[in-house]
Amino acid sequence: MILSVETWQITLFSLSVGLASTLLILPFGIALAWLFARKEWPLKSVLETIVLLPLVMPPVSTGLILLKIFGRRSPVGQWLYERGVEIVFNWKGVLIAMAVMSFPLLVRSVRTSFSEVNPRFEQIATTLGASSLRIFFVITIPLAYKGIIAGALLAFSRALGEFGATILLAGNIPGKTQTLSLAIYSFVQLGKDSEAYTLLGITVALAFLFVWCSEWLLRSAKKA
Amino acid sequence: MFLTGFVEIARTDEILVAAAASLTDVLKEISNGYQSKSKNTIKFNFGPSSGLARQIEEGAPADMFFSADLAQMDDLDKNGRLEPGTRKNLLSNQLVIVVPSDSKLAIGSPKDLLKPEVKRIAIAEPPVPVGAYSSKYLEAEGLWDKIKPKVVPVQDVRATLASVESGNVEAGFVYKTDAAVSKKVKIVYEVPIDKGPKIVYPVAIVKESKRKDTARDFLNYVQTPASKELFKKYGFVVLD
Numbered sequence: 290m291i292l293s294v295e296t297w298q299i300t301l302f303s304l305s306v307g308l309a310s311t312l313l314i315l316p317f318g319i320a321l322a323w324l325f326a327r328k329e330w331p332l333k334s335v336l337e338t339i340v341l342l343p344l345v346m347p348p349v350s351t352g353l354i355l356l357k358i359f360g361r362r363s364p365v366g367q368w369l370y371e372r373g374v375e376i377v378f379n380w381k382g383v384l385i386a387m388a389v390m391s392f393p394l395l396v397r398s399v400r401t402s403f404s405e406v407n408p409r410f411e412q413i414a415t416t417l418g419a420s421s422l423r424i425f426f427v428i429t430i431p432l433a434y435k436g437i438i439a440g441a442l443l444a445f446s447r448a449l450g451e452f453g454a455t456i457l458l459a460g461n462i463p464g465k466t467q468t469l470s471l472a473i474y475s476f477v478q479l480g481k482d483s484e485a486y487t488l489l490g491i492t493v494a495l496a497f498l499f500v501w502c503s504e505w506l507l508r509s510a511k512k513a
Numbered sequence: 514m515f516l517t518g519f520v521e522i523a524r525t526d527e528i529l530v531a532a533a534a535s536l537t538d539v540l541k542e543i544s545n546g547y548q549s550k551s552k553n554t555i556k557f558n559f560g561p562s563s564g565l566a567r568q569i570e571e572g573a574p575a576d577m578f579f580s581a582d583l584a585q586m587d588d589l590d591k592n593g594r595l596e597p598g599t600r601k602n603l604l605s606n607q608l609v610i611v612v613p614s615d616s617k618l619a620i621g622s623p624k625d626l627l628k629p630e631v632k633r634i635a636i637a638e639p640p641v642p643v644g645a646y647s648s649k650y651l652e653a654e655g656l657w658d659k660i661k662p663k664v665v666p667v668q669d670v671r672a673t674l675a676s677v678e679s680g681n682v683e684a685g686f687v688y689k690t691d692a693a694v695s696k697k698v699k700i701v702y703e704v705p706i707d708k709g710p711k712i713v714y715p716v717a718i719v720k721e722s723k724r725k726d727t728a729r730d731f732l733n734y735v736q737t738p739a740s741k742e743l744f745k746k747y748g749f750v751v752l753d
Contacts, residue, residue, distance in 0.1 A: 362570075479538065
C-alpha cells in the first residue's frame with residue numbers, strides 16, 4: 290500500500306510528539322513510582338489517587354481543565370503568553386495532553402516493577418555502606434529496567450491514542466496539531482471512510498507492536 | 514524559533530480559522546483558491562461549534578470563527594470576544610429527510626413518516642443544532658407528537674447518517690450538505706426554506722486576533738462571487 294505524504298506526515302508527527310511526551314514524563318514517573326513503592330508518608334493515598342485520575346476521568350474533562358490552566362485567560366496561560374510560549378492550538382498542547390494522559394499508566398507499571406525488586410538487595414547494599422542514590426542506580430534500576438521500559442512503551446501507546454484532551458487543548462489543525470487519532474475523527478466526520486481506514490490500520494499496527502513488546506518484556510522480567 | 518519567525522515574515526501572514534466540522538471540504542477548497550492569489554497562509558481548526566467557542570472563550574489564538582450555530586456566536590458576542598462590526602450571517606442550510614439508498618419505502622413527505630412501516634427515525638440529539646431544528650420543524654407541521662415515539666436520538670449528524678446507511682433506522686433528518694457526504698443514503702424530501710426553521714451559519718473575526726487585516730482580507734474573500742459559487746456547489750444556501 291502506498292501512503293500519501295499527508296499520512297506519513299501525520300504518523301511521524303504523532304510518533305515524535307508521543308516519544309517526546311514519554312521521555313518528558315519518564316524521570317518524574319520513575320521518581321514518583323519509587324516513592325510510592327518504597328516510602329510511606331501521611332496522605333500518600335491522596336497523591337496516589339490524584340495521579341491516577343486522568344486514567345479514569347473522561348479525557349474531555351481533563352482537556353477542559355488543561356484548557357482552563359493554559360488558556361490566555363488564566364494566570365498561568367497569561368504568564369506563559371507574555372513570555373512568548375503558546376500551548377493552546379500548538380504542538381506543545383499535544384505534548385502536554387499526551388503527557389498528562391499517559392503519566393498514570395507509566396507510574397502504575399513502574400511502581401509494580403519496583404515492588405517486585407527484593408528489598409533484601411537494597412538492605413545488603415546499605416550495610417555495605419552504599420548511598421541511597423547509588424543503590425537506586427546500581428541495584429534498583431538495573432533490577433527493574435524491563436518493567437520500566439514496559440511501562441514507558443505502554444505510556445507511549447496511550448499517548449498515541451490520545452484524543453479527548455488533545456482536541457480541546459491543541460485543536461485539530463491539519464499540518465500543525467493533527468495527530469493520528471484526530472485525523473481519523475475528521476475523516477469519519479467527513480464520510481471519507483477509506484482514508485480513515487488507512488490511518489486506522491496504522492494505529493492498530495503501532496498499538497499492537499508496542500503493547501506486544503511491553504507484555505513480552507514483563508513476561509521475561511517475571512522469568513528472570 | 515528564529516528560523517520559523519523569519520520564514521513567516523518571508524511568506525507574510527498566517528491566520529488560524531476555527532470552523533465547524535461541516536464546513537471542512539468547502540473551506541479547504543476556498544482557502545486553496547485564496548492562497549493561490551495571496552501570500553498569506555490559512556490554517557484551520559475543525560471541530561464541533563460548541564468546542565470551538567469554548568476554546569475561543571479561553572483565549573485560544575484563533576483569528577476567525579465559522580460557527581454552524583447562532584447560539585455559540587451569540588455567547589461569544591455577549592462576552593465581548595468578537596471584533597465589533599465583523600460578524601455576518603454567511604450561510605444557511607436546508608433540512609432534508611434521508612433514507613438508505615436501497616430503501617423501497619415510499620417516503621415523499623414528512624407525513625409519510627407516520628406510516629407503520631417506518632419504525633425508527635434517527636435525529637441528532639439537541640443541543641446539536643440539526644436536532645433542535647428538526648424537532649422545531651416537525652412541531653410546526655403538527656407531526657412531532659406522533660413521530661416522537663419513533664425517534665432514536667443519536668449523537669451527531671455523522672451518527673444519524675451511519676444509522677441510516679446501515680438500515681438500522683428507516684429514515685433520518687440531516688442537513689442537505691451532510692447528505693451529500695454519504696453515497697449510501699438518498700434524499701427523499703427537502704424541507705422548503707421558507708417552511709423550515711431559519712438555519713444560520715455566522716462568521717466573525719476574533720477580537721484578540723493579532724492579524725485582523727489578514728483575517729478581514731480572507732473574510733472578504735469568502736464573500737466574493739467565486740466563493741459563493743463554491744458554497745452553493747457543496748449544497749449551502751448563501752445569505753445576502
